Amino acid sequence: MKVSTLILYGCIFFTTFLPAEAIYKFDNSVEEKRFYSLISEIRCPKCTSGSIASSDVPVSRDLKQKVYELILTGSTDKEIKAYVTDRFGASSDYRPAFEGANYLLWFGPFIFLGILMLIFLSNRRL
Amino acid sequence: MSAIYRSLIILLPLIVLITYGTILIADKDDAFTYFESKELPQFDLQDLEDRKIDLAAFNGISLLNVWASWCITCLVEHPFLTQLSKNEITLIGLNYKDSQVKAKQWLGKRGDPYIFSIYDPRGDLAFDLGVTGAPETFLIFNQQIIGHIQGELNQEKWQSTFVPLINAVTQANQ
Amino acid sequence: MIGEIAHFLSLASALGLILLLIFNVFFYTYGKHKNQDILSYKLFHQSCLLIFISFGLYVYLAITDDFSISYIANHSNSQLPIFYKITSIWSAHEGSMFLWIVFLTLWSTLFISSLSLKHPLKKGTMLMLTIIILGFLLFLLITSNPFERILPFGVLEGADINPVLQDPALAIHPPTLYLGYVGFVISFSFITAYLFHGDINYPWEKDIKNWSFIAWIFLTIGITLGSWWAYYELGWGGYWFWDPVENVALMPWLAATAFMHSLFASSKSNILKAWTLFLGILIFALSLFGAFIVRSGIIDSVHSFANDPQRGLYLLGFSGFITLIALGIFAYRLPSMHSSKLIVTGSKESFLSMNNILMLTAIFSIFLGVTYPLIIEFINGDKVSIGPPYYNTIFAPLILLTSIFIMISLEALWQRGMQARTLLIALTPTLVISSLALYFIWYFVESFSLLAYVGIYSGLLIIISYLLKAVASIKNKTYLNKGSFVAHMGLGLLFFAISMNSILSYQKNVNLFLGEQQYINNSISEFKFLDLQNIKASNHDVISAEIFIVHDGQSIYLNPEKRKYFARGQITSETAIYATALKDTYLTIGDQLDDGSWTFSLQINYFIKWIWFSSALMVIGILMTIFKKKIS
Numbered sequence: 040m041k042v043s044t045l046i047l048y049g050c051i052f053f054t055t056f057l058p059a060e061a062i063y064k065f066d067n068s069v070e071e072k073r074f075y076s077l078i079s080e081i082r083c084p085k086c087t088s089g090s091i092a093s094s095d096v097p098v099s100r101d102l103k104q105k106v107y108e109l110i111l112t113g114s115t116d117k118e119i120k121a122y123v124t125d126r127f128g129a130s131s132d133y134r135p136a137f138e139g140a141n142y143l144l145w146f147g148p149f150i151f152l153g154i155l156m157l158i159f160l161s162n163r164r165l
Numbered sequence: 166m167s168a169i170y171r172s173l174i175i176l177l178p179l180i181v182l183i184t185y186g187t188i189l190i191a192d193k194d195d196a197f198t199y200f201e202s203k204e205l206p207q208f209d210l211q212d213l214e215d216r217k218i219d220l221a222a223f224n225g226i227s228l229l230n231v232w233a234s235w236c237i238t239c240l241v242e243h244p245f246l247t248q249l250s251k252n253e254i255t256l257i258g259l260n261y262k263d264s265q266v267k268a269k270q271w272l273g274k275r276g277d278p279y280i281f282s283i284y285d286p287r288g289d290l291a292f293d294l295g296v297t298g299a300p301e302t303f304l305i306f307n308q309q310i311i312g313h314i315q316g317e318l319n320q321e322k323w324q325s326t327f328v329p330l331i332n333a334v335t336q337a338n339q
Numbered sequence: 340m341i342g343e344i345a346h347f348l349s350l351a352s353a354l355g356l357i358l359l360l361i362f363n364v365f366f367y368t369y370g371k372h373k374n375q376d377i378l379s380y381k382l383f384h385q386s387c388l389l390i391f392i393s394f395g396l397y398v399y400l401a402i403t404d405d406f407s408i409s410y411i412a413n414h415s416n417s418q419l420p421i422f423y424k425i426t427s428i429w430s431a432h433e434g435s436m437f438l439w440i441v442f443l444t445l446w447s448t449l450f451i452s453s454l455s456l457k458h459p460l461k462k463g464t465m466l467m468l469t470i471i472i473l474g475f476l477l478f479l480l481i482t483s484n485p486f487e488r489i490l491p492f493g494v495l496e497g498a499d500i501n502p503v504l505q506d507p508a509l510a511i512h513p514p515t516l517y518l519g520y521v522g523f524v525i526s527f528s529f530i531t532a533y534l535f536h537g538d539i540n541y542p543w544e545k546d547i548k549n550w551s552f553i554a555w556i557f558l559t560i561g562i563t564l565g566s567w568w569a570y571y572e573l574g575w576g577g578y579w580f581w582d583p584v585e586n587v588a589l590m591p592w593l594a595a596t597a598f599m600h601s602l603f604a605s606s607k608s609n610i611l612k613a614w615t616l617f618l619g620i621l622i623f624a625l626s627l628f629g630a631f632i633v634r635s636g637i638i639d640s641v642h643s644f645a646n647d648p649q650r651g652l653y654l655l656g657f658s659g660f661i662t663l664i665a666l667g668i669f670a671y672r673l674p675s676m677h678s679s680k681l682i683v684t685g686s687k688e689s690f691l692s693m694n695n696i697l698m699l700t701a702i703f704s705i706f707l708g709v710t711y712p713l714i715i716e717f718i719n720g721d722k723v724s725i726g727p728p729y730y731n732t733i734f735a736p737l738i739l740l741t742s743i744f745i746m747i748s749l750e751a752l753w754q755r756g757m758q759a760r761t762l763l764i765a766l767t768p769t770l771v772i773s774s775l776a777l778y779f780i781w782y783f784v785e786s787f788s789l790l791a792y793v794g795i796y797s798g799l800l801i802i803i804s805y806l807l808k809a810v811a812s813i814k815n816k817t818y819l820n821k822g823s824f825v826a827h828m829g830l831g832l833l834f835f836a837i838s839m840n841s842i843l844s845y846q847k848n849v850n851l852f853l854g855e856q857q858y859i860n861n862s863i864s865e866f867k868f869l870d871l872q873n874i875k876a877s878n879h880d881v882i883s884a885e886i887f888i889v890h891d892g893q894s895i896y897l898n899p900e901k902r903k904y905f906a907r908g909q910i911t912s913e914t915a916i917y918a919t920a921l922k923d924t925y926l927t928i929g930d931q932l933d934d935g936s937w938t939f940s941l942q943i944n945y946f947i948k949w950i951w952f953s954s955a956l957m958v959i960g961i962l963m964t965i966f967k968k969k970i971s
Contacts, residue, residue, distance in 0.1 A: 188714070
């Protein structure tokens with residue numbers, strides 16, 4: 040089968056709206072690692088669960104593309120996360136913010152551990 | 166001392182039980198709203214008729230409705246939107262990731278409830294708004310976003326989510 | 340007709356169990372009857388048998404494409420191979436609940452029949468099991484009836500099952516997992532009966548030890564199968580996402596692991612008995628919690644079954660009811676459980692207690708992560724997402740502490756403390772070797788991640804300390820618990836492999852035309868797009884690419900695919916993986932761009948095989964422990 044026919048089949052086969060680039064080319068390996076790390080921490084806004092790294096729905100693609108562009112233009116990880124949560128809500132970050140009620144979340148396990156250790160050390164009949 | 170532990174052993178699971186029971190019974194809504202208002206993002210787009218957009222349209226109360234010709238649920242939502250526009254609610258469309266030709270055809274066939282529709286083929290404004298698909302509707306007051314519904318806008322969601330916000334904001338400004 | 344018979348048998352079974360309870364209450368109130376016990380057991384086993392026959396008939400209905408049954412019509416299809424017609428039974432709520440109950444019944448009937456007639460706890464355990472089986476059976480028949488018919492006529496063809504579910508690993512994952520979760524109903528019920536009976540001195544640990552170990556094995560295999568499937572099927576190289584449904588499987592596993600260790604100590608010395616009893620109840624309670632979370636729809640997850648708050652309430656209520664009964668009796672008996680001996684600081688028991696505490700903390704962290712978003716959303720509508728960044732951060736220090744305690748407890752003695760100096764001297768070789776190894780790794784690996792290095796060090800501590808122990812035992816001809824050695828090597832390897840995987844693995848998006856060749860990096864010197872085929876299979880279209888890669892000098896041919904299924908228009912991606920001992924070359928097809936070129940996602944995932952191997956080691960270690968007495 041001719042290569043051109045194959046390509047034609049391919050185009051008809053997958054008639055989804057594609058962004059111009061789904062390539063994410065980096066010259067810098069540090070930036071590349073940052074990219075893959077960030078997209079695994081940003082939640083897909085449309086899916087029931089999962090990061091944008093694991094999702095191919097349109098809004099995930101748009102987000103990945105945006106993260107890519109922001110890295111290239113020099114934004115920090117924090118700035119990129121803020122950019123995303125400003126638009127899609129705080130729930131888009133799989134790392135809960137370290138503030139307010141979330142202190143209970145981050146310190147909770149260690150407080151629990153501390154309490155159990157205290158009980159154990161003071162009452163070693165268990 | 167051990168009496169405390171013993172009662173905790175019963176109490177803690179009971180608390181878990183009651184907590185989960187309460188959460189389960191509570192009503193969960195598709196819609197969610199902002200509790201603090203957000204500024205309408207800046208954008209550099211034109212409407213479906215290639216005209217410039219006057220931001221003054223967003224003064225007062227208006228609904229910004231995200232729609233597209235490929236969106237099936239938008240068909241379901243359309244009659245209700247038409248009804249709202251007849252009741253003098255200002256409707257502004259945001260045509261999302263669509264072809265200009267197909268969008269205009271869609272409106273021609275089904276009626277245009279919008280005073281105009283922003284043409285956003287790449288979804289730039291939609292992205293800045295946090296749109297994840299169509300349909301979605303934003304409640305806007307004086308260029309501030311005060312409400313947001315994902316999914317179909319119907320009588321029930323209108324009454325329970327948007328109307329109270331509209332009332333609150335009109336009262337506050339009297 | 341057969342559907343009605345199967346349905347009737349399940350109802351009859353429920354009736355039998357109800358009668359069983361009524362009889363026992365009657366006899367308890369009005370005085371014993373001569374053959375009361377024998378008749379009770381007969382009734383129990385026969386009711387269990389009815390459930391098996393009912394399920395067997397249901398499997399027959401699925402195999403013979405009875406699409407007048409609503410559930411079979413919705414989840415199966417005449418074109419499916421027989422294997423997948425059977426596995427479609429547990430692909431959704433009603434059928435998987437049925438399977439759950441079948442396993443519950445299976446464990447119960449086997450365990451009860453293994454107890455002699457004179458066993459003081461046989462009756463109590465049977466009654467507790469009856470209540471539990473009955474509760475779930477009624478739940479099934481009333482709210483989630485798998486036998487519901489489509490009236491007046493069935494449909495001619497079933498809805499096509501999700502093609503993603505037509506996979507051997509995914510098909511076996513639920514049954515293995517259920518056998519695991521549900522197996523702990525034995526410890527739950529037996530312990531409750533023991534506590535109710537009140538004879539503290541009865542050696543209960545012996546009776547449930549092997550049953551619990553076997554359940555643990557199934558649970559471990561079930562969780563590993565799920566991870567393995569996710570890795571090769573989902574296409575983005577991950578194997579664990581801290582998804583709520585994964586988390587609710589991990590919690591019973593952690594409790595079960597703590598229980599196994601505690602059981603060992605509890606039978607060796609009376610100390611820790613209360614811990615062990617509590618853990619034995621906790622495991623099944625966590626399994627119940629898991630069933631509730633998955634089936635109530637309270638949590639958004641790709642895994643969860645269709646939501647229904649009513650079902651959720653029943654499950655929550657019933658689970659809470661039986662857990663509170665068990666814990667209530669436990670709390671009541673707690674004073675008489677108390678050991679007269681204090682645990683000596685620095686003894687083996689003290690470290691086992693510490694590890695129990697750490698396991699409980701790990702369970703609590705997961706529970707917190709699952710519950711916190713629900714509570715916050717309920718209180719003020721804010722949505723919080725909790726995922727890998729949270730869990731990894733919390734678990735890293737917990738894992739390090741666990742490893743340190745494992746390392747120290749290897750040196751510790753039963754019921755005797757140790758001098759700090761002696762301990763330090765004993766530990767020095769392990770600490771030195773592990774630190775050197777860590778330094779080497781840091782030297783050769785470019786990237787640094789605190790969490791990953793904590794994980795690597797934890798793994799090293801366990802591996803090195805057990806290896807040194809093994810060497811010493813061979814040299815001095817002292818005793819070495821081989822099963823424990825193998826299982827803990829598995830654990831250390833797991834920590835090590837997971838951490839190494841996270842810092843070494845990387846990903847590249849490659850974009851090229853058919854026939855083109857590219858240089859990717861020093862390691863991947865050649866990436867060539869050889870061929871693109873368009874194939875039509877029975878129920879899907881395929882685009883298949885042939886790629887040639889030279890990776891570290893090795894020539895690899897990979898065939899990733901994209902499939903479009905006719906029935907639902909679903910598009911799936913088939914990953915092509917070339918796995919060696921050290922790393923996996925992992926390739927998926929992306930999209931075709933406007934200019935005709937294609938994108939591919941190439942991942943190099945390190946130490947993946949070691950992760951599966953470590954899980955196998957843990958299972959083998961436990962098997963060795965179970966069969967130890969039989970060998971020697």
